[in-house]
Amino acid sequence: MTTTKAACVGRPRGFDIDLALEQALNVFWRNGYEGTSLNELTEAMGIKKPSLYAAFGNKEQLFFKAIDLYENRPDSLINIAFQHERVADVIRGLLLGAAAQFTDCSHPQGCALMNSTFSCNEASESIKQTVLKRKSKHKQRLVDRFELAQNQGELQESCDPEVLASLMTALFQGLSMQASEGASLDELQKVATMAAEGILTVNVKR
Numbered sequence: 001m002t003t004t005k006a007a008c009v010g011r012p013r014g015f016d017i018d019l020a021l022e023q024a025l026n027v028f029w030r031n032g033y034e035g036t037s038l039n040e041l042t043e044a045m046g047i048k049k050p051s052l053y054a055a056f057g058n059k060e061q062l063f064f065k066a067i068d069l070y071e072n073r074p075d076s077l078i079n080i081a082f083q084h085e086r087v088a089d090v091i092r093g094l095l096l097g098a099a100a101q102f103t104d105c106s107h108p109q110g111c112a113l114m115n116s117t118f119s120c121n122e123a124s125e126s127i128k129q130t131v132l133k134r135k136s137k138h139k140q141r142l143v144d145r146f147e148l149a150q151n152q153g154e155l156q157e158s159c160d161p162e163v164l165a166s167l168m169t170a171l172f173q174g175l176s177m178q179a180s181e182g183a184s185l186d187e188l189q190k191v192a193t194m195a196a197e198g199i200l201t202v203n204v205k206r
Contacts, residue, residue, distance in 0.1 A: 020045040025066035030108040033116050033127050070112045087149035088204050095196045098172055099188035102179035110180035139165050159203040171195055
């Protein structure tokens with residue numbers, strides 16, 4: 001009697017879905033959504049296209065799963081900085097943390113969320129708009145934190161939490177771009193320190 005084993009469909013033996021997703025994140029982080037091909041993804045993830053489709057869906061679905069992984073890390077920039085009680089330490093933590101994370105050599109340079117849509121064309125407009133909505137949610141977290149600090153008497157009455165959050169976002173974008181272009185940790189720490197001290201001098205009560 002001959003026993004026939006059913007062919008394995010989708011995931012090959014030894015396929016680590018979490019590791020594969022992390023590898024996909026690094027490719028999107030480095031190349032952006034538009035600049036990333038399916039061939040690059042499958043090569044980095046160590047799987048074939050049928051396995052990619054079976055486990056993650058299409059390229060767009062894989063991209064958002066990868067971004068979810070990036071945003072939900074315990075050591076994400078906002079999660080770490082928001083552990084501080086004083087808003088001055090939150091602001092320093094955000095900017096100095098960005099300088100450190102964006103230049104960390106264990107992964108592509110810059111911010112994955114910001115890098116991913118720099119070169120999106122009209123065909124990827126839906127990707128860009130969805131990412132912009134995510135950025136808006138992060139900005140709102142900053143606004144809420146600054147409003148809390150103002151209500152607790154830490155920020156000057158003249159400080160506009162919305163404007164301060166916009167400033168922080170602009171600084172993140174600048175730090176991310178400079179890191180992606182090769183700026184060193186030391187260079188970005190100096191920028192972040194100067195920016196943080198300027199913000200604290202104008203907006204935080206002493």
